[in-house]
Amino acid sequence: MADIVTAAMIIIGDEILSGRTKDRNIGHLADIMTAIGIDLKEVRIVPDEEDEIVAAVNALRARYTYVFTTGGIGPTHDDITADSVSKAFGVPCEYDAQAYAMMEASYAARGMEFTEARKRMARMPRGASHIVNPVSLAPGFRIGNVHVMAGVPSIFQAMLDNVVPTLKTGAKLLSVTVHCPVGEGTIGGPLAEIQKRHPDTIIGSYPQYLDGKFSTELVVRARSPQALEAARAEVAAMVEGLAPTP
């Protein structure tokens, strides 16, 4: 039996504390940690203040196997996570050559200016390694046992999918997506029933509202391919059985 592996989460952002943005990352991280056998032991939400971030990072990285942060790695002045984590580790925060070159090339290819604001997103603590961001390119990073990720849920989730295989006891988590053409209100009940029948899977529901119409991406995650397929088949059958929407 492996040792107990523990984790803590730090959510960085005034917008969560003011209520303007509602957190959707705690539940996702909790589900994933549970699925791969890591005990999430504590979560803290802190404001965009360097002292607070440094204190939380240093308190939690000393106590737990892993720390995961979300938020504060965007291009604006109040995105101070990279500086704060650098300070917590006592290393300089500087442009990462690889991230800088990658982003410069990407903006050039799209005919967009690589502004000072965008360049901020290439900064990280000296010695950090990248966490790949397949959604919007600008990478997260890992330094020591601290993993620094985006606050936007879709980017956070994509980054976390890249982190999970690197973790101790990080059993590989498989996932498959079923597109559903209606909103959560219609499918919430049957989906909860499917989740109940498949306790060894994590079924996520990601609603979208575009052009006046709801749709939902249903993501099934599991460690076993058999469990994954059994739940996916039920989700797909439920979606196929929906009455056409007007």
Place this chain on the structure above:
Amino acid sequence: MADIVTAAMIIIGDEILSGRTKDRNIGHLADIMTAIGIDLKEVRIVPDEEDEIVAAVNALRARYTYVFTTGGIGPTHDDITADSVSKAFGVPCEYDAQAYAMMEASYAARGMEFTEARKRMARMPRGASHIVNPVSLAPGFRIGNVHVMAGVPSIFQAMLDNVVPTLKTGAKLLSVTVHCPVGEGTIGGPLAEIQKRHPDTIIGSYPQYLDGKFSTELVVRARSPQALEAARAEVAAMVEGLAPTP
């Protein structure tokens, strides 16, 4: 201008950290604090472990004007918030005579046994005062600057409504409820538009799923009666304009 009033929140519960239950209280407290001019500065989620709860309560009650806790005040063995908060304040945790009598009478009136488990819910730190629970009777409590409330969102919200008028700079928050016979999926879009048009209100949406049918309670909160009525009227008009559900 009043002094700055600050607050922290402590969410107590393994079920949030495991992902089994998704928190819905952070966003609500954040909204309410913002509306009444209190700065929510930190949130911590801690497990059902006495040392962790005591440490969080003592760290945060010393730093902030108010501390609000949710969770761990139910009837089961893992509900240890009352004991832990008592320990943090260095006072005994004991049956509150008034809470005990009120609950005893209520269970008797319903022909239900006042079990040892239920009696646990009448325990609180010596010297605490009640926070009325209009939903399920068993009160929360306040001791010093710490307010201890339920984790179930509807009970938490009802308790918080009773706490708000007692807070410094606690501007009175008015609220009105509009019943909506369909689920959130249908009304999410238009409701968001109404919220946008009424930034000085907080519009909450509380879905229910009963007997295979979704419905939603829409609660409008505002400090000004005029703002409240303007938003309420739009919400009511939206609900009245819905096509009948099959």
